Amino acid sequence: MNTHPFWKLAALTLSLSAPAALASEWRDEGNLRRDDVESEEEREQSAEDRGFNLGLRVGYGLPVGNAVGAPDGGEAGKLSDAVSGVIPLQLDVGYSFNSNLALGAYFQYGLGMLAEDCVDGADCSVRQLRFGVNLTYHFLPGAKLRPWLGLGVGYEKLNVTASASEAGESIDITTSIHGFEFASVQGGLDYRINERFSVGPYLMVTAAMYSTTSISVDSSIDSPIFDEMEESEGIDDKAVHLWPMAGVRMQFHF
Structure with missing residues (x-):
């Protein structure tokens, strides 16, 4: 073969x-x-x-929802009836575990605006305090434009103060309402200017429920009517309110 x-x-x-x-x-x-x-x-x-971050936010927020619920036979107290808006200044301090995940704490001091004019002869101011923790996730490591999402929980306090003075006498009355902020959903787009510094727009919606109200009077008037006092009580008819906010976030990476 x-x-x-x-x-x-x-x-x-x-x-x-x-x-x-x-x-x-x-x-x-x-x-x-x-x-x-x-x-x-x-x-x-x-x-x-990986490392520590320091951030600063500034923006504008609007009140949505009720400060308190509706009692039997009554009406709910809309938050927008007392406050028309707030300018939040927020400080963020956190730690990045890697290019994507970061955990941190925040503190916000907000300058608010009354929905109605203050009474004649008095000066009024609105202050909002928020503090808590945030968990954020960044996409596209190393890119110039980096979108991110975040979720936080914390505590919120809203103060309304009326002050008046005449003939060397003065009186300050502060009403506060505060409670647990059970969610703040946020997101934005960071533009990385260099390896350390980034800036970009952000959007955030907070959801909270006031549980306590208090009033304090600080007076120099010698009268039983205007005695100094400080009282607080729980809110029986609670309601959920929101703060949609938008602005600019700057962040420095150590």
Whole structure:
């Protein structure tokens, strides 16, 4: 039996399959090398982004919902009937575990506006305090534009103060309402100016429920009517209110 043609056929088959196998091996090795490079770049970027952050936000917020619920036979107290808006100044302090995830604390001091004019002869002011913790997730590590989402919980306090003075006598009356802020949903877009500093717009909606109200009187008038006092009581008819806010966030990475 002459096997010569079969040897030729086997050699031809090997010669045709060898380049394809080499090309496949080259592609696999190339992909591995490329994956190794990308993984190394991601690890280096995560190491660079790890550390403490200091942020500052400024914006504008609107009240939505009721400060208190409706008692039997009564009407609910709308928050917008007392306050028309607030300018929040918020300080953020946090730690980035990697390029994506960060955990931190916040403190906000808001300058509010009354919905109606203050009484004649008096000066009125509105102050909002918020503090708590935030968890944020950043997308696109290393990119110039980085979208992010966040979720927080905390506590909110709203103060309305009326002050008046005449003939060397003065009186300050402060009414406060405060309670647990069970959610603040937020998101934004950071523009990374350099490795340390970023700035961009943000949106946030907070949801809270006031549980306590208090009143304090500080007076220099020598009269039983205007004695100094400080009282607080729980709110029986609670209601959920929202603060949609928008503004600009600046962040410095140490």
